[in-house]
Amino acid sequence: MPEDWPLPSIPTDFALPLLCILPFLASVFVLAAPGKKYRGAVWSTAIVSAVLSVLSLALFPAVADGGVIISRIEWIPQLGLNLTLRMDGLAWLFAVLITCIGFLVVLYARYYMSPKDPIARFYALLLAFMVAMLGLVLSGNIIQLAIFWELTSLVSFLLIGYWYHRGDARDGARMALIVTGMGGLALFVSMMVIGHIVGSYELNDVLASGSKIVESPLYPVALILLLLGAFTKSAQFPFQFWLPNAMTAPTPVSAYLHSATMVKAGVFVLTRFWPVMHDSQLWFWIVTYTGLATLIFGAYTALFQRDLKGLLAYSTISHLGLITTLLGMSTPLAAVAAIFHIANHATFKASLFMAVGIIDHEAGTRDVRKLSGLRKFMPFTATLAIIASAAMAGVPLLNGFLSKEMFFTETAEFDPNIFVNLSLPIGATLAGMLSVAYSIKFVHGVFFGPPPTELEKVPHEPPALMRRPIEILVLICLAVGIIPGITIAPYLAAAVPSVLGAATPYYSLSVWHGFNLPLIMSIIALVGGAVIYVPYYRRLRDVDGVPLTHGLVGQRLFERLLVTATNRWARHLVAAFGTQRLQPQIFTVIFLALAAGIGAGWSRIGNLPLPSNFDPVLGLVWVLGGVCAVAAAQQAKFHRLASMILMGGAGLATCLTFAWFSAPDLALTQLLAEIATTVLILLGLRWLPKRSPVPESTPWAARFRRYRDFGLAALVGLGTAIASYAVMTRAAPDGISDFFLANAYTQGGGTNVVNVMLVDFRGFDTMGEITVLGVVALTVFGLLRRFRPGSDSADRPEQQRMLDDYAPGASENVADDFLRIPALFMNWMFPIVIVVAVYMFLRGHDLPGGGFIAGIIMSLAFILQYMAGGTRWVEERLRILPVLWIGWGLLLALLTGLGAMVLGAPFLTSAFAYAELPLIGKVPMATALMFDLGVFALVVGATVLMLIALAHQSIRRPKAAGSNKPKQRAGLDKWN
Amino acid sequence: MELTLAIAIGILSASGVYLLLRPRTFQVIIGLSLVSYAVNLFILxxxxxxxxxxxxxxxxxxxxxxxxxxxxxxxxLTAIVIGFAMTALFLVVMLAARGLSGSDHVDGKGD
Incomplete structure (x- = not known):
């Protein structure tokens, strides 16, 4: 370990949360910053990623000697769900790759992206990806790991589809999301299984569980699901097909996500769980041979690509296969090589993608058939790309050579199984040859040969700063390849023990190991690659499709499956079970509910006791109420007004029952809500079509439906009656009610227990409820803004027309003419009703009342004015804006809750005291009152807004649906 | 008393359910109100x-x-307020659908 570490040590407690929170805040900032200025987004992203790079580099001393940094924020400790950030050597290595390559990519993208692109979104997503990836590698909790894993899939989807006006970008993004997202679900389940086996979701506990997981009977399940996740993410055969399609992303994204970081998430997880999962035959066979198949398939397919990005994509697949093979072989030395190769591949592949981006940018194409001889036009870029390709091919003195040698060494190890003993070294050498061949194809095809003839512009060197990130990465390739002992060894020495622990083997990073079998394999690969390429280079250049394996296209299978599962099967299911008609659907739902209720309740009803008491007054109330309900049902088709009045009768009976059975708050609320509902429906009736009873006989089918529905309704009624009777005649069980009764006064500071529950104990519920109310009011308002009545009710109603025939203009002043005295009273009532509302509000904490009740009373004051003065009159005088009331009400309730959090108590905790107000007397002043004030304001705003919006329609002269006349703006379109 | 209330709940829910199954939007809106009376009393x-x-x-x-x-x-209490909001929303959706489809049938077509 270097003693003279140059960077200052920083408090590690804050460092890890900062690593995850800083890019998140920056992402939101970049996205939300006004103007979306090109420079602002670039520089804030660059500065943030530079800070993150320095921060993660500076953390090295803390993890250097096997140290582990942990920061934990508890969420639901009972379920083992905490936000745990944990950094050890391996996580550190990944964090450095993510932040540093991220920084370079940001610089590179500054020149790559066109100012015409929506650049703020690009950088915001890049930062969001950084959050997801850092959260993934720093997860100290395996559930959290799965969540960040999904987040990387999601952000990757958005980045691949960044140019969403292009169809191929959308397809590529969707495919990547579906494949990696499904894998993510598998991984999530695997994490739960592992957590179940270990008994903890903390990564520390999982890593300390030794052989517990491998010995568990659930091990195969956990393993297969884990591998599904890792293989989809790291594009292993047969899931590799999404990665080439993801190349529709902007090149900086490909360089960052699809070579250096995100596709490494799969092998990261394999490495992370290697210590506790690898020790089994199952692991060895599946992982090693999936890796080997991917390694060879990727290298072979890369050779036949015409698109340079496609070539690099298949090369990435192949290298990921190499890493997977190493992890599968289960020996400690192989694991060392895997970790080493992860870092090496990230550096040379990111620089190659950037180089391809430059070629694309300056030559206008990535098609290898059109490119040739670029060496003369862009000598610097050519040199850089050639060095990086050499690293990719595994040429000595470059970093790729070192880890590839380690790979060859491991495959050449003797294994008692003859198949393994032969297949691994032969497969490895074959893949090595192929990778040399495609590297030569890349270099030779693009940079050598005659000058290009088919280009649309003359290629030239890019701005020097665009090359800078590549230069840095290539320099690292060289430094690691020539002097590994100084450059990479200390970091590898920190990363390796965090995976292997006590099993860390001795390994040597020196360039020269003597003339041995791995070196011979390397030489065969290099020479063989040239031998493959040279005779066939013309044919490889113009090749169309991949010989031999072109039928083996995972993509086609995937698409066919997708079409079958989401389209054909879905249509079959809809055809078999679906209906577009509402009535059968509701019938089925109610029928099933009834069946379930009978099934669950039949055996539990027991012997029902005979009624013990009867109150004739209540009986009479419900004789009337019942008649009203049945009559309302019978009249609803042809006599809407009558039906509504009858419904009000049933509602009144309900209201009386609430009062009867000790629920005064409910009685009040029911009564007021009833009035508001009635007014609303009355305002709406005018827009419904006329319907008169037709004497002709009802068809047989309709009559059958009615009897059937009547039967079902009767059964439901009977069932609910029996169920409620059965419950009511039993003794109440001990519930949570006593808690509220006992603590309402001492802790909530009010004697009206129901109100204390609403604004205090269950304040969060109420918060949600008023939000719903506000949303509904805004939706109603929004729907009515573009309201088109039916053609037959667009004209003014018959009654108004008759009035106007009698005396022109009479319909405008109905209130003045017919209702003068009542209207006067209603006007005078306005202040009185408001006083009543205030009174109900203030006493709400101790006596029946409160924000809801006061709010509806207040809005009834407005309704009275509408009835007295007419819509026009009120709208001319209305000085309040209901939308503002909704907003302020919601904000007030929220701020009251947040105030408690500022003081260190949970959200919506209340404090209380009594205050002496002049004239009014002692008033309870709980913070809950502030909350209730918010409720009040919102209820007033919502109710008034809905009423105004609906009432306004009658003076709007809206055009009928289907007519194309331009809309005539009425004078009072403030409510429109 | 228990029997009275039980029968009341039964009648309210039967009338409400019958209306829910009817083809006219106005019938459904009245039905929803009746069902919510029944449910609120049941919860109480x-x-x-x-x-x-x-x-x-x-x-x-x-x-x-x-x-x-x-x-x-x-x-x-929560249910009453939400029920009010639901009725209002349904009423407006019903009016808008009637305007767009020209019919007050729940499916927007048919007679």
Whole structure:
């Protein structure tokens, strides 16, 4: 370990949360910053990623000697769900790759992206990806790991589809999301299984569980699901097909996500769980041979690509296969090589993608058939790309050579199984040859040969700063390849023990190991690659499709499956079970509910006791109420007004029952809500079509439906009656009610227990409820803004027309003419009703009342004015804006809750005291009152807004649906 | 008393369900209101029926056995307000659908 570490040590407690929170805040900032200025987004992203790079580099001393940094924020400790950030050597290595390559990519993208692109979104997503990836590698909790894993899939989807006006970008993004997202679900389940086996979701506990997981009977399940996740993410055969399609992303994204970081998430997880999962035959066979198949398939397919990005994509697949093979072989030395190769591949592949981006940018194409001889036009870029390709091919003195040698060494190890003993070294050498061949194809095809003839512009060197990130990465390739002992060894020495622990083997990073079998394999690969390429280079250049394996296209299978599962099967299911008609659907739902209720309740009803008491007054109330309900049902088709009045009768009976059975708050609320509902429906009736009873006989089918529905309704009624009777005649069980009764006064500071529950104990519920109310009011308002009545009710109603025939203009002043005295009273009532509302509000904490009740009373004051003065009159005088009331009400309730959090108590905790107000007397002043004030304001705003919006329609002269006349703006379109 | 309320709940829910199954939007809106009466009474009855025992405490030393169960009441109060919002929303959707489709059938077509 270097003693003279140059960077200052920083408090590690804050460092890890900062690593995850800083890019998140920056992402939101970049996205939300006004103007979306090109420079602002670039520089804030660059500065943030530079800070993150320095921060993660500076953390090295803390993890250097096997140290582990942990920061934990508890969420639901009972379920083992905490936000745990944990950094050890391996996580550190990944964090450095993510932040540093991220920084370079940001610089590179500054020149790559066109100012015409929506650049703020690009950088915001890049930062969001950084959050997801850092959260993934720093997860100290395996559930959290799965969540960040999904987040990387999601952000990757958005980045691949960044140019969403292009169809191929959308397809590529969707495919990547579906494949990696499904894998993510598998991984999530695997994490739960592992957590179940270990008994903890903390990564520390999982890593300390030794052989517990491998010995568990659930091990195969956990393993297969884990591998599904890792293989989809790291594009292993047969899931590799999404990665080439993801190349529709902007090149900086490909360089960052699809070579250096995100596709490494799969092998990261394999490495992370290697210590506790690898020790089994199952692991060895599946992982090693999936890796080997991917390694060879990727290298072979890369050779036949015409698109340079496609070539690099298949090369990435192949290298990921190499890493997977190493992890599968289960020996400690192989694991060392895997970790080493992860870092090496990230550096040379990111620089190659950037180089391809430059070629694309300056030559206008990535098609290898059109490119040739670029060496003369862009000598610097050519040199850089050639060095990086050499690293990719595994040429000595470059970093790729070192880890590839380690790979060859491991495959050449003797294994008692003859198949393994032969297949691994032969497969490895074959893949090595192929990778040399495609590297030569890349270099030779693009940079050598005659000058290009088919280009649309003359290629030239890019701005020097665009090359800078590549230069840095290539320099690292060289430094690691020539002097590994100084450059990479200390970091590898920190990363390796965090995976292997006590099993860390001795390994040597020196360039020269003597003339041995791995070196011979390397030489065969290099020479063989040239031998493959040279005779066939013309044919490889113009090749169309991949010989031999072109039928083996995972993509086609995937698409066919997708079409079958989401389209054909879905249509079959809809055809078999679906209906577009509402009535059968509701019938089925109610029928099933009834069946379930009978099934669950039949055996539990027991012997029902005979009624013990009867109150004739209540009986009479419900004789009337019942008649009203049945009559309302019978009249609803042809006599809407009558039906509504009858419904009000049933509602009144309900209201009386609430009062009867000790629920005064409910009685009040029911009564007021009833009035508001009635007014609303009355305002709406005018827009419904006329319907008169037709004497002709009802068809047989309709009559059958009615009897059937009547039967079902009767059964439901009977069932609910029996169920409620059965419950009511039993003794109440001990519930949570006593808690509220006992603590309402001492802790909530009010004697009206129901109100204390609403604004205090269950304040969060109420918060949600008023939000719903506000949303509904805004939706109603929004729907009515573009309201088109039916053609037959667009004209003014018959009654108004008759009035106007009698005396022109009479319909405008109905209130003045017919209702003068009542209207006067209603006007005078306005202040009185408001006083009543205030009174109900203030006493709400101790006596029946409160924000809801006061709010509806207040809005009834407005309704009275509408009835007295007419819509026009009120709208001319209305000085309040209901939308503002909704907003302020919601904000007030929220701020009251947040105030408690500022003081260190949970959200919506209340404090209380009594205050002496002049004239009014002692008033309870709980913070809950502030909350209730918010409720009040919102209820007033919502109710008034809905009423105004609906009432306004009658003076709007809206055009009928289907007519194309331009809309005539009425004078009072403030409510429109 | 229990029987009275049980029968009341039964009648309300039967009338409501019958209306829910009818083809006209206005019938459905009345049906929803009737069903919500039934459901609210049903929830209230889950706390058992008490008379003259409103959960308004007489002070710090109140005997909690003297009061009706406040939990169903708090739930029903929420339900009444949400029910009001739902009726309003449904009413407006019904009007808009009637304007667009020209019919007040729940499926927007047919007679």
């Amino acid at each position: 009855s889950m706390g058992r029926l008490r008379m003259d025992a409103a959960p308004v405490l007489s002070g710090a030393n109140a005997n909690i056995a003297d009061y009706a169960d406040p939990v169903p009441q708090a739930l029903v």
